[in-house]
Amino acid sequence: MWLLSQGSRWLPILRREFPRLLPQETSQLPALDVFVCTADPFNEPPENVASTALSAMAYDYPAELLSVYVSDDGGSELTLFALMEAAKFARYWLPFCRENGVMERSPEAFFERGNGQGDAGEVKVSILIQVLCESTKDKDIAGHPLPNLIYMSREKRPASPHHFKAGALNALLRVSEVMTNAPVLLTLDCDMHSNDPHSPQRALCYLLDPDLAPSLAFVQFPQRYRRLNADDIYGAEMRRFFLIGPRGFNGLRGTDYCGTGCFFSRRSLYGPPSVATASYYESKGCRVLQSELVLQKAHDAASCRFMHAQDWGYEIGFRYGSLVEDFYTGYRLHCEGWRSVFCNPDRPAFLGDAPKTLYDSLTQSQRWIVGNYQVAFSRYCPLLYGTKNASLITGLCYMHYALWAVWCFPITVYALLPQLMLFYDKPLFCKVSDPWFFLYVYLVLASYGQDLIEFMEVGGLIWRWWSDQRMWLIRGFTSSAFGTADFILSKIGVSTPGFNLTSKANEEEVNTLYDRGKFFFGASSPFFILMGTIAIINLSSFIFGIMKAVISTSAVDEMFLQLLLCGFTVANSIPVYDAMFFRKDVGKMLTSDTNASILLTITFFCVGRLWAAVSWLMQ
């Protein structure tokens, strides 16, 4: 893993763009199709989906070149209704943003900041509305044309796999091809609203650059989150994945695709750069959205029949076969010879919601882990296929991500074995008086030090780093371990991994506890039982070790490293003890889980003693 991780340190690159140098005439700008995906009105509140769509409609980009498509995999009337309301609201919202120079163009984010009271004038918070806007017909209250807004709910049948988000994106690709066929696309998750109306221009600085354009597939902005609590207790910022990694990739074939906040050149999804036509960025597109023929064709394009026609998902479009369709698609594009660019302006271009409960955070990472393994163990394994087709170092970088979860093995062993051995009086590491001791000290300080420095270098805060490393450990023995097991089970045909949506619902109790920086357990889960067990084992061994150290100094010499490891885990587990024994709120650990952890701990501590007793009796 250490070797694989070196790839992203080879040639880190940061770029700056100068949007003012872009051509100013509308005729020289390409059309832009924005894809917003949603799948479930309960986990993804329709008003937030509508807000995201509005934030994209409000881009400072010529309305006649801009279309926003919303794919609703839930086929929900609520979502459709919210979008119909959004379409009406857009008539007021877009001119309001333009005239007042509003930068936060998601109504939800704007009003959340308490902006609504003063100068909003006749703008109403409650969304009004009707189906979809059309730029040639619909005008806002100031007389400017509105961008197109198109709602789509693709056909899904039980007998035909729908391939989750990748399937939705491919349906959007086909439908938009029939309707507007813009050469530039933007993919957005329903909770990732635009936070800067000029992002398209920034992306175009790369996409229109004559040197880069022929082989440039996408421009990725980092995933950033709003409403994180002060310490970011669930390590949601993921600076390693969204900032440090992409910076390293940027000097190679280009950054990996993160699923949202990414501008694509449409042609990159239809084959390698060698077969793509050059003059692609001409502003074109059929604007007869409502014509009978166009609607009929679009309808066909959203049907299951088309889903499997041609090579959709295998050779063209967003690729099927991994739960992290983003990672996989970006990787396959790089193997085809496409490049990409990481664009990280000071003002976040997009802001999204991060999981607010521990369970959500862990199940999300478990899905990613299964998806990563699906790439690692496919016929496109980055170590073989990637090193050959993209480049040696790019292949290593992708392999590093694809195998991320193998950390579960050392982390689980280090969380339990030295502690149990301390309890059983078995030294595992060298003595303090041994010169090799310094090697251990060096390794610990160097690896943790490097991690800290890298985290702070990209603007991280020290307490958030502490949360980040804690979550790395927690994920190690929970989601990584379960994800690994999940993947193995799916390989032997016992289970089929699915796409568990991350909840974006705003529940008051969850939010209050999150804002107070308290871990939310709340429900029963094997994740929590394991966490509890490890926390108690470490605490018991730590106390036991300290008592022994008080009695004899030679114990300190022998057991120092094991004691240190226990102390470190105990320091990391403070919120777990709090949730098990002290908290009274709804987010505390369930008593049944706490009891199960205590029982497991006792079992762990007894097994060795029993074993010793049995073997003594046998003799």
Ligand SMILES: O=c1ccn([C@@H]2O[C@H](COP(=O)(O)OP(=O)(O)O[C@H]3O[C@H](CO)[C@@H](O)[C@H](O)[C@H]3O)[C@@H](O)[C@H]2O)c(=O)[nH]1
């Ligand atoms: O069958 C599905 C499942 C999901 N989605 C959409 O996919 C997006 C991402 O789903 P979410 O539950 O938010 O997953 P996250 O783990 O938060 O998403 C991250 O990881 C995904 C891959 O697992 C990427 O697709 C996302 O872009 C990336 O933000 C959402 O807009 C969903 O509505 C669909 O459209 N159809």
Ligand SMILES: [Mn+2]
């Ligand atoms: Mn999400």
